[in-house]
Amino acid sequence: MAVWKRDDPPGHHPAEPAPAAPRPTPASTSTPTAPEPPRRSGDRATIGPSIFIKGDLTGDEDLVIEGRVEGKVDLKQNNVTVGRNGKVKADVFGRVVSIEGEVDGNVFAQEQAVLRQSGAIRGNITAPRVVLEDGSRFKGTIDMEPKERHLAGAPAPVPSRIAAPATEPGTAAEVPAGLIRSAQAG
């Protein structure tokens, strides 16, 4: 059983032979069976649904996790996707981190963190841009520091418009707190 499987479409043959063993080899793994040496695909590697990895994952290619990972996923320069079947109990570092499955841990994205509709995170997200799709489940903290603003040292934005309290009759009315009861009674 292979820990890593190719995402290449059938019939696709890379121009160059794949290197023997890429860096993302887990520092320590605990899998149901002894894994074959991880294979590198042109685009990304995948941890299959039946695989359980315990330990740290590092590397320099994109990764899709459909299995279970406990420990740490550290691919700061690459994209990390936790697929629908993926269950990760670890801090996840990536360039763009996309969650479709479950993450119990913190997510650190250099560019963007995306929590898909099917996804769930119990932990904190740190990213310049965070996208939460409706229906997704999230409990934790989101730390949003726009990278460009941070780098440029620009001040915080001023809202485009601060509306004054409405005074038009029939639309709404500002009622002094103490008068609410009588307003209701009326």
Add this chain to the structure above:
Amino acid sequence: MSWLSALRGAGPRKDTAVRGSAARSGVAEEGPEIHRSLALPAVFSTLARGHRLNVLDLGPAIGGNVERLSEFSCKLYIEDLYASRSQEGAARSLGPDFFAQFLAPPEGTQFDLVLAWDLFNYLDRKELALLAERLRRFCRPGALLFALSSIHKTIPAQPIRFRFHDRDEDQLVYERLTLVERPGPRFVPAEFNDLLRGFQVDRSFLLRHGIQEYLFLREG
């Protein structure tokens, strides 16, 4: 017909618009409604005033709100109290232990803005006082608390999902999740002053669709 205006209690009794399968399932068929908000400009004004503000959202994680708040580079804490309460069993009143466990940000955290939405409608008075106690501890003096309360006799059985409008800072999108109703608490401002010790009603706005918006300030 607007589902908000169909709610009973604020005038002549009207039947809620429930149609076909929705009536059987209790799932709302009506789409989101957009209503003018008189309190939101103050919320955005608070967000614009500072940098790296700590914002506590006591509602569910909603993508549009997160995206909107990201414009202000704040640190957003999302703690869906209603969902946590439901997990604990909504039938019984929750005690101090629940709130101590529920709202336990890292030591030293001081919130600048709290978005409570319509959560207060779904807490009993004792729970509201316990929540206020926790909020008081973790809000810095002058912090703003935004909440909505219904003056209707009945309210949706589940909290409404509120979203900031894409463009307008004085518009709020209401999405009702169920047509099933339950009795509303019908809080009045004087009661809030008593229950939310440490917070003061700064402004309140009674909107024509029977929702009252509140801006509370954490006292110094």
